[in-house]
Amino acid sequence: MTMRLYDTAQAAVVDIELDAHVRMYVCGITPYDSTHLGHAATYLSYDLIIRRLEDLGHTVQLVRNVTDVDDSILPKARELGIDFLELAETEMNRFGQDMVALNTRRADSEPRATESMKDIIDLIVTLADRGHTYVSEGTTYFDITTFSEFGKLSHLTEQEMVELAAERGGQPDDPKQRNPLDFVLWQPSADDEPSWDxxxxxxxxxxxxxxxxxxxxxxxxxxxxHGGGADLIFPHHECEIAQSESVNDEPFSKYWIHAGLVAYQGTKMSKSLGNLVFVSELRKEIDPRAIRLALMAHHYRSDFEWFDEEGPQAQRDLQLLVRSAGEADPVAAGPLIDQVRDALDDDLNTPRVHQLLLEEAQAIEEGAPSASPGGLVASASLCGIEL
Ligand SMILES: [Zn+2]
Ligand SMILES: [Zn+2]
Incomplete structure (x- = not known):
């Protein structure tokens, strides 16, 4: 059996062909604000992929970075009047607690940008040696004319890329750049910002x-x-490809899997709109297993909306699962778990899994002879929900 997932680079659902050992990198958080439901949904998607790959016999090495110095954490620390590393520490702890509560598999390593400065600088030196950079008024840029495949992941036109770059932290109008799509590799710090030699x-x-x-x-x-939220496809992941493939001369990642974005009650969930739903708040009201269950009702690739009533509904659904499972020991064989595995392999069809679990619980409650509490316990556990 093989998982089938949507690969952004191939723009198709494809067989995910992997060796026994799987190297997985998921872009992590910038620790300047609490974990919101969008983060939870994103990391839950990769957690489910990992659980199914391990179920198939793979070992998965997960690396999830921490962007503890960038253009969002520094202004926030300045606004709060605290050191950016102190802010990072607080938010990383909160994120870690949220991820543990949600029962997501721990990353094998969580490298931090501030602790990887030598590797970062060495890589820029290599890019410079190979002729991929230029310096303009003290800022070092990647010269995208030296990477002919720029755009191959996002499949965007040059005009679309320029517009998106402006929306997502780039400076395409900056006269210091030769090309609007060139991007910063190294820049001078402001007076009150950290800097490295x-x-x-x-x-x-x-x-x-x-x-x-x-x-x-x-x-x-x-x-x-390689994973991350769909808003990272461009520019972030396109730029990662340009950097990595310019020094390694081989494809950076075999597959690119992206998770959709979460909206709240019909409006895009964003920090600037102030409508973020925080996991740390939500789990005061509902069982974190119910948060997992609620998120599974949505497909990972569809941008979805979160409505306040989904929490209480998921709580009731979880109670039904717990009640019908009773004290049964897990039975990891049988028709239910086979169907759950098939659904996970079908481009991570978690809405189908959600339906299968609830239907089985309903059948158990109704005393259907074929219904299996042990199968339900094992199937829920495969999805990270321990009944
Ligand atoms: Zn990244
Ligand atoms: Zn919904």
Whole structure:
């Protein structure tokens, strides 16, 4: 059996062909604000993929970075009047607690940008030696004319890329750049910002270089699966590909799996709109297993909306599962878990799994002779829900 998942680069649902050992890199958080439901949904998707791959006999090495220095954490720390590393520490702890509560599998390593500065600088030096960079008024840029495949992941036109870059942290209009799509590798720091010494002057890294450097350090030149939210496809992942493939001359990742974004009551969930639903708040009201269950009712690739009534509904659904499972020991064979595995393999069809679990619980409650409490316990456990 093989999982089938949507690969962004191939723009199709494909067989995921993997060796026994799987190298997986998922872009992590910038620890300046609490874990919201969008993060939870994203990391839950990769958690389910990992659980199913392990169920299929693979070992999965998960690396999830922490962007603890960038253009969002520094202004936030300034606003709060605290050191950015103190802010990072607080938010990383909260994120860790949220992930444990949600029963997501721990990452094998969580490299931090501030602790990977030598690798980051070395990688920029290599890019410079190979002619992929230029310096303009003290800032070092990646020269995208040296990477002919720029755009191959997102399949966007140049005009679309320029527009998106402007929306997502790039500076396409900056006259210092030769090309609007060139991106920062290293930049001078403002007076109150942290800075590191480098051959290109003291300063700090751009947004994209850390993931190329940290994935190479932890997992080698090529990955099996690279993940992250769909808003990272461009520019972040496109830029990671340009950096990594310019030094390694081999495909950076075999598969690119992206999770959709979460909206709240019909509006995009975003920090600027102030409508974030925080996991730490939500789990005061409902069982974290119910949060998992609620998120599974949505397909990982569809941008979905979260409505307040979904929490209480999931809580009732969880109670039904717990009640019908009773004290049964898990039985990891039988028609239910076969169907659950098939659904997970079918581009992570968690809405189908959600339906299968609830139907089985209903059948148990109604005393159907074929219904299996042990099968229900094992199937829920495969999805990270311990009944
Ligand atoms: Zn990244
Ligand atoms: Zn919903």
């Amino acid at each position: 480098s051959p290109f002057g003291s300063g700090r890294p751009g947004w994209h270089i850390e993931c190329s450097a940290m994935s190479m350090r932890a997992l080698g030149p090529a990955l099996d699966i």
